[in-house]
Amino acid sequence: MHTAYRRSRLRNNGHDIRSDTVQLGLIGLGKMGGNMRDRLRSAGHEVIGYDPRPQVTDVDSLAALAGALAAPRVVWVMVPSGEPTRSTIKELATVLEPGDLVIDGGNSRYTDDGPNAAMLDEKGIGYVDCGVSGGIWGKENGYGLMAGGAAEHIEMAMPIFDALRPEGPREEGFAHAGPVGAGHFSKMVHNGIEYGLMQAYAEGFELLSAAELVTDVPAVLRAWSRGTVVRSWLLDLLVLALKDDPTLEKLESYVDDSGEGRWTLEEAITHAVPLPVIAAALFARFSSRQKESPAMKAVAALRHQFGGHAVKESAGPSGTPGEHAGPSSGTGSTQS
Secondary structure, three states: OOOOOOOEEEEOEEEEEEEEEEEEEOOOOOHHHHHHHHHHHHHEEEEEEEEEOOOOOOEHHHHHHHHHHOOOOEEEEOOOOOHHHHOOOOOHHHHHHOOOOOEEOOOOOOOHHHHHHHHHHHHOOOOEEEEEEEEHHHHHHHOEEEEOOHHHHHOOOHHHHHHOOOOOOHHHHHHEEEEEOOHHHHHHHHHHHHHHHHHHHHHHHHHHHHHHOOOOHHHHHHOOOOOOOOHHHHHHHHHHHHOOOOOOOOOOOOOOOOOOHHHHHHHHHHHOOHHHHHHHHHHHHHHOOOOOOHHHHHHHHHHHHHHHOOOOOOOOOOOOOOEEEEEEOOOOOOOO
16 A cells, blocks of 8 residues: 555444555644544544644644655645645645655645646655535535546545545545546536525525515425425525524625635636526625625616616715615615
């Protein structure tokens, strides 16, 4: 085998199986990285973690991490995408040795993978990119994994992938998506789809809440969670959120994005693939960050000019808001 293995007994789908356990270096022990360390250790693997925060790290530097691992080493990078990941991999190239393997499990853009792999290859170090889905629930439920890289590097890390993925058939929680870059590309598309699904659930929730006819919105969403064609884990999470806050009044309507939705749309343009749902979901997030929308002000002004439609005046110096411009029925709901 590629690394120092020892034997242990694991359970999968209620059956005892024998599985190789390995030694792994894990860089980045935040919400996901820390949970991944716990899940891997519970499966019998030896995990040595590095994090700049002394209260969670096992070693005090990347050099110390390399020194604590038996060759050939497998090191998983789980830090923020972009320059933090690139600089970490550059430093690893100086402390690792030929035959070692680096896995980037963060949300890096797939275009970073080729340069990272080429740089490490000059030192004889392998590289795998792995998209990881599962969030904070992955520790208990397992993570969906999409990996890109050479077959021999995938095989080298397979005991790690098997421990991280959900129980059940490997192909239902892990994919060798293709060569270097394919893992992060697949995760990018996954997250773009996630944008669209979340937006659809959110719009349905808003419409149900706006209709006086529906008196228990959380109950309706909960009833969708089994047997319907819209059931999903995302729906289950929305039901869970509404359990504690039935109208979501504790939250602000500001929604950030971490980049994958934008990258997905850029690739759609490159490949001339229409993605209207994902595009609309991304732009909806942009709208959530505007205290005031210049575009919608322009729409209001135009409606007032051509049709004499009522407008909502901006707050004056005293801070008193203008009159609400709702429909003539006076129900208080806004017009589109």
